[in-house]
Amino acid sequence: MSRLVENPTKAAGGTAKARVSPRRRRPGQRHRRPWLGLLYLAPGLVVYAVVVLVPAVQGAWLSLFHWDGVTQATWAGFENYTNFFRDPTLRQAVTHTLYFILFFSVLPIALGLLSAALSARRQVRGGGVFRALVFLPQMLTPAVVAVVWKRIYAPDGPINDALRAVGLGQLAHGWLGEYTWALPALGIAGTWGAFGLCTVLFTSGMQAIPGELYDAVRVDGGGAVREFFTVTLPGLRGSMSVVLTLTVLAAIRVFDIVWLTTKGGPGISTITPTIVLYQRAFANPDVGAAASIGIILAVVSLLATMVIVKLSEDKS
Amino acid sequence: MTSRGERIWTYVLLAVITLAVVFPLIWVIGDALSPDPNGSLDLGHLTWSNFGQAWREGGFSQYLTSSVIITGSVVVIGAILAVMSGYAFGVLGVFGERLLFPLVLLGITLPMETFVVPLYYDFQSYGITDTYRGIVLAHIGMSVSFGTFWMRTAFRAVPRAIAESAEIDGAGTWTRLWRVYLPLARPAIVTLILLSFTWTWNDYFLSLILVSDPAHQPLTLGLGAFSGRYLVHINLLSAAAVLISLPVVVLCLVFQRQFIRGILSGALKE
Numbered sequence: 001m002s003r004l005v006e007n008p009t010k011a012a013g014g015t016a017k018a019r020v021s022p023r024r025r026r027p028g029q030r031h032r033r034p035w036l037g038l039l040y041l042a043p044g045l046v047v048y049a050v051v052v053l054v055p056a057v058q059g060a061w062l063s064l065f066h067w068d069g070v071t072q073a074t075w076a077g078f079e080n081y082t083n084f085f086r087d088p089t090l091r092q093a094v095t096h097t098l099y100f101i102l103f104f105s106v107l108p109i110a111l112g113l114l115s116a117a118l119s120a121r122r123q124v125r126g127g128g129v130f131r132a133l134v135f136l137p138q139m140l141t142p143a144v145v146a147v148v149w150k151r152i153y154a155p156d157g158p159i160n161d162a163l164r165a166v167g168l169g170q171l172a173h174g175w176l177g178e179y180t181w182a183l184p185a186l187g188i189a190g191t192w193g194a195f196g197l198c199t200v201l202f203t204s205g206m207q208a209i210p211g212e213l214y215d216a217v218r219v220d221g222g223g224a225v226r227e228f229f230t231v232t233l234p235g236l237r238g239s240m241s242v243v244l245t246l247t248v249l250a251a252i253r254v255f256d257i258v259w260l261t262t263k264g265g266p267g268i269s270t271i272t273p274t275i276v277l278y279q280r281a282f283a284n285p286d287v288g289a290a291a292s293i294g295i296i297l298a299v300v301s302l303l304a305t306m307v308i309v310k311l312s313e314d315k316s
Numbered sequence: 317m318t319s320r321g322e323r324i325w326t327y328v329l330l331a332v333i334t335l336a337v338v339f340p341l342i343w344v345i346g347d348a349l350s351p352d353p354n355g356s357l358d359l360g361h362l363t364w365s366n367f368g369q370a371w372r373e374g375g376f377s378q379y380l381t382s383s384v385i386i387t388g389s390v391v392v393i394g395a396i397l398a399v400m401s402g403y404a405f406g407v408l409g410v411f412g413e414r415l416l417f418p419l420v421l422l423g424i425t426l427p428m429e430t431f432v433v434p435l436y437y438d439f440q441s442y443g444i445t446d447t448y449r450g451i452v453l454a455h456i457g458m459s460v461s462f463g464t465f466w467m468r469t470a471f472r473a474v475p476r477a478i479a480e481s482a483e484i485d486g487a488g489t490w491t492r493l494w495r496v497y498l499p500l501a502r503p504a505i506v507t508l509i510l511l512s513f514t515w516t517w518n519d520y521f522l523s524l525i526l527v528s529d530p531a532h533q534p535l536t537l538g539l540g541a542f543s544g545r546y547l548v549h550i551n552l553l554s555a556a557a558v559l560i561s562l563p564v565v566v567l568c569l570v571f572q573r574q575f576i577r578g579i580l581s582g583a584l585k586e
């Protein structure tokens with residue numbers, strides 16, 4: 001989409017063409033004023049530097065020390081990083097990240113593709129209402145999402161009530177309070193939250209696919225399934241890279257929903273890297289270790305983004 | 317044409333999916349209207365007073381004030397900065413652009429976790445933790461990357477003919493920004509404001525770290541505190557959750573299209 005916008009020549013009207021000099025120029029190139037531009041940029045750049053850039057560099061530096069936040073810091077070299085890979089809590093947290101990628105990214109994408117393919121077809125009525133409804137969870141603040149799911153999973157909540165009502169009372173659980181169930185329970189809450197976003201983004205991607213392609217498949221005698229794999233899926237490459245980037249990055253840094261429901265427990269059964277970071281930074285300060293987690297998250301996020309962008313380009 | 321059977325299956329599947337998504341929300345709304353503090357549904361006795369009671373007991377007026385001050389300042393100042401830096405990169409050009417533009421873009425991918433811990437200690441040494449100034453500054457700083465990228469794209473889409481005719485009329489850079497570029501980029505600015513409103517209003521993590529004084533905390537933290545205190549009063553907790561969600565849900569439903577366009581292009585880097 002941004003590529004379209006990035007090509008202003010196409011957007012310009014006929015009068016523009018008449019005036020265009022042989023050398024192709026970008027809009028406003030004639031009055032480019034780089035020093036004045038720097039002046040316009042300065043306020044934003046300063047705030048960005050103070051809040052993001054400088055602290056990020058400080059974070060990299062801090063990660064090389066042992067520091068409790070109060071007394072003198074001592075040099076640690078790469079110890080915080082080597083500890084990252086040895087620490088059983090963190091190893092657990094990383095395993096959970098993979099788990100969350102499944103529930104926050106893979107599942108919502110699969111479901112989103114399915115429901116977008118179903119609801120975007122011309123013959124289906126009420127597609128707009130459907131998308132507005134499934135998009136609702138995406139607008140809720142995590143604090144509210146936590147209230148909702150704590151209620152649904154409560155020992156006397158609707159899930160357990162329903163199980164008891166159909167005589168399966170022995171299957172009732174305190175879902176968020178049990179080692180076995182807490183992680184999948186949170187995963188489902190995550191799928192619930194991300195699914196609407198995937199549906200809506202895929203639908204808007206599908207609207208850009210020319211209708212003739214579908215007609216062609218139908219003429220060939222192809223059904224809905226073939227239509228999906230030969231036309232819809234390849235046409236969604238752009239949306240797919242957006243959706244993957246958004247959901248994978250969210251899965252890597254899950255914090256709010258877990259912190260507000262289980263605080264990483266019971267035990268460490270739902271702990272995530274960001275929760276460890278928060279605890280190390282503020283509960284029982286080991287600031288260097290917290291900073292090293294932040295740096296590793298940054299590297300992983302940047303790598304993930306690069307891989308996703310690369311993959312979506314390669315196929316074209 | 318699609319066959320009849322295929323169509324029926326489509327509707328059934330979509331209905332099941334919708335129900336699964338909406339069910340938890342409906343349940344909580346039901347709780348919010350029920351008289352029983354243990355949370356058993358009783359829609360025969362709708363208790364609208366739950367909303368007022370939850371609001372008073374949770375002290376949400378104070379939290380609302382903070383949320384409005386924080387979100388309002390971030391949206392306004394953030395939009396101004398985004399317009400200026402977007403204009404710089406999109407129209408004027410910037411000295412050192414090859415270095416500065418990727419540097420600014422980096423902020424879109426960089427997770428908050430990378431800089432939030434040092435940021436906390438920095439803010440502590442400036443004495444601005446637990447203040448509106450501090451949390452507003454942090455939100456704005458984080459919004460610069462996306463805002464700049466977004467407004468730059470919008471300004472570059474302005475047809476060359478229009479900008480040039482303004483130049484012939486003798487308009488300076490400042491006048492051109494106000495008279496030509498801003499009016500044309502209005503839809504983009506609306507989207508930017510919407511996104512920045514939602515992100516700031518819904519934030520939990522950043523406020524949790526930078527604001528520990530309840531007098532300056534936003535609604536999201538207020539709800540967290542309330543749910544800790546009132547575990548028993550499930551109906552009141554649900555009522556509070558419903559109230560807090562309303563502004564964003566209404567806003568997003570009204571502007572859903574702009575909202576989605578924003579998300580779509582936000583992650584697409586060039």
